[in-house]
Amino acid sequence: MSKELTTNATGTDLLKYEDTGVGFEDVGSDDMILPFIKVAQALTPEVEDQICKSGDLINTVSGEVYPGDEGFVFQPCHIQTLFVEWEPRASGGAMVGKYEPHDETVQAAIADNAGSDFGKLSVGDNDLVKTMYVYGLMLDDTGLEVDGFAILSFSQTKLKIVKRWITAMSMLRGKPSIYRNRAVITTQKEKNDFGTFYNFKIGPFDTSPLKSLLSPEEHGATIQAGADFRAMVLSGAAQAHENTKTDDDTATDDEIPF
Numbered sequence: 001m002s003k004e005l006t007t008n009a010t011g012t013d014l015l016k017y018e019d020t021g022v023g024f025e026d027v028g029s030d031d032m033i034l035p036f037i038k039v040a041q042a043l044t045p046e047v048e049d050q051i052c053k054s055g056d057l058i059n060t061v062s063g064e065v066y067p068g069d070e071g072f073v074f075q076p077c078h079i080q081t082l083f084v085e086w087e088p089r090a091s092g093g094a095m096v097g098k099y100e101p102h103d104e105t106v107q108a109a110i111a112d113n114a115g116s117d118f119g120k121l122s123v124g125d126n127d128l129v130k131t132m133y134v135y136g137l138m139l140d141d142t143g144l145e146v147d148g149f150a151i152l153s154f155s156q157t158k159l160k161i162v163k164r165w166i167t168a169m170s171m172l173r174g175k176p177s178i179y180r181n182r183a184v185i186t187t188q189k190e191k192n193d194f195g196t197f198y199n200f201k202i203g204p205f206d207t208s209p210l211k212s213l214l215s216p217e218e219h220g221a222t223i224q225a226g227a228d229f230r231a232m233v234l235s236g237a238a239q240a241h242e243n244t245k246t247d248d249d250t251a252t253d254d255e256i257p258f
Helices: 104-111 158-169 222-234 248-255
Strands: 037-039 057-058 072-084 094-098 121-123 125-139 145-155 185-193 196-205
Touching: 037 125, 037 196, 057 185, 072 104, 072 145, 072 222, 104 121, 104 125, 125 158, 145 158, 145 222, 158 185, 158 196, 158 222
Parallel strands: none
Antiparallel strands: 037 057, 072 094, 072 125, 072 185, 121 125, 125 145, 185 196
């Protein structure tokens, strides 16, 4: 098989060979699954099977485990806010649908909740959960080479984590594009009235968010990879697909202190 590059780009570019895409012509976004990164909790099957421990991070497609205290480097590329309708766990916890924030179904649920999107919203007997998805690239330890892509999903008690992160990025001087940012995703133990659980912890790749930024002069290939992935998401070629509530939602969905 030929492995001649059809691009002169170097560094972290997703390698493009003469036979790139051959055999995948009829494969669409509905035929592929974008991996989510979930936080392992005490009742997560992988923990019960001793594949990992509580607080570790798990790739839902590859099954790869990242120690919670080490985590991985992540380059955010796109943020999407949706309201997800779920069946009650007792009925199977299947996803019913997703709605844009201004959808009339969402607005009706918010109106029934005293005009607030915070708290437990419902559509009939189903739960309606505000969820923020951060699509991005997983980078190697150097913060320059692309190892893959994934989605971080934030709902309920996780929302405060992503909101702090978004605020920190948006307050940087000049408001650089989102895919110039880099962060380290780990986990931390938290506690509420119902007990302890693990949540995402997001810190800068370098000593500060500013120093973590990718430089157009030095890191153009990594920035372009982020821009390309964002374009895939916006085109619909890469989408978030969830069928059932993940195990890491256990402490934050059923036991969230409102």
